[in-house]
Amino acid sequence: MTETLEYKGYKVENVAGGKADFYVYTDLCKGCGLCIAKCPKQCLKWSKEVGLFQTPAVEPDAAACIGCGACAMTCPDSAIRIERK
C-alpha cells in the first residue's frame, strides 16, 4: 500500500465551461457504454482510445458537457473522474 499506483489514461480539459477536467482511465474502462446511456446531455461518444479489453473508451464533447458526474457515478469500474477546479 505504500507505493503509489500508476494509472494510464487521458484527460479532456476545461469541460463544463472551463469549470472541470474530465479524466478517463484506460486501465479500468471496459467499454460497457453505461455512461453514454446515462448522460443527461447525450454528450459522450466512443473515443479512438481503447480501454482494458481493446474496446473503445469514451470521451465527452467539452462544449456540451456540464460536469454533472452522472457518468462517473454509474461507471461500474470507476474509470471516469470529473475534477472540479
Added chain:
Amino acid sequence: MAEVLTLPPNLPKSQNAEVGASKFCPGCGHGITLKALANAVDELDIKQKTVFGCDIGCSLLSWNYLDLDTVQTHHGRTTPVIYGVTRANPEAIGIAYMGDGGGLAIGSQHLVNAAVRSERMMIVLVNNTNYGMTGGQMSPTTMPGQKTETTPYGRDCEVTGRPAKGAEMVAAIANPEKSFVARSSVSNVRKLQSTFKKGLINVQNGGFSFIEVLSICPLNWRTNNVDTLERLKTMEEFFEVKEFLQGKSEQ
C-alpha cells in the same frame, strides 16, 4: 494518446486499489453495487470491524474487490457463516453478499431462518434475474416471458411458477421491530448508497438488514447499453422498489 495520469481514480477507501480493474464483465451491476457498498462503509467509518462474506457465482468475484476482512463460503452458505462470525465476535459487522441463486434458490433455507430469528447481520442480495456465471440459465427471479438459456421461448409461469420476490418474503417473516428490509436498484446509485447506509446503521443498532438490489447483466441478457437500462426499468415495474420495514435505521 493515453499517458500516465497524476490524479488517481476516485475509488472508495474500502475498495482494494491494488487489484486494478475488477474481474466482472463489462457493464456488470456488481461493480456499481460494490462501489455503493464501499462508499457506505466509508461514510460510517466501520472499515476496521466489517466482515464481508461472498457466495459462489458471479458474486464470488468480489473476493478481492473490497479492502475488508473477507471470507468466501460454500454456495448459499454465506448467511450462516456471517452470523456465526457476528455471534462469535459481537463487535463485528457482518455483510453477506450473494446473488439471487445463492439467496433464493440453494440458500433460501438459511435466509428464511436468519430472517425469522432476525440475526444481527446485513444481507445484500443482487438480483439480475438469471444465473450469470454459468451462462444465463433461468433463476427463481426470472421474469415472466423472459428468454434465458433454459427458457428459450420465454418463462412460462404455468410450468415454472411465479418469480420469487425475496424482499416481500423476508418482510413478511422478519421481526418488524429490528429489521430493515428494502429493495433498491442500480439505476439510482445515490439512493442505493443511502439504503446501504441505513442497513448498516440498523446492524450497528443490533438489527437484521436485508437489501435486494435489482442489477443488470448485459452479457447474458444480450442487450446493449441503452437496452440494458430499458430492461432494468421493466424490472423496477415488476419488482417494487421501496423500503418494506424500517427497523432501527435512524441514527
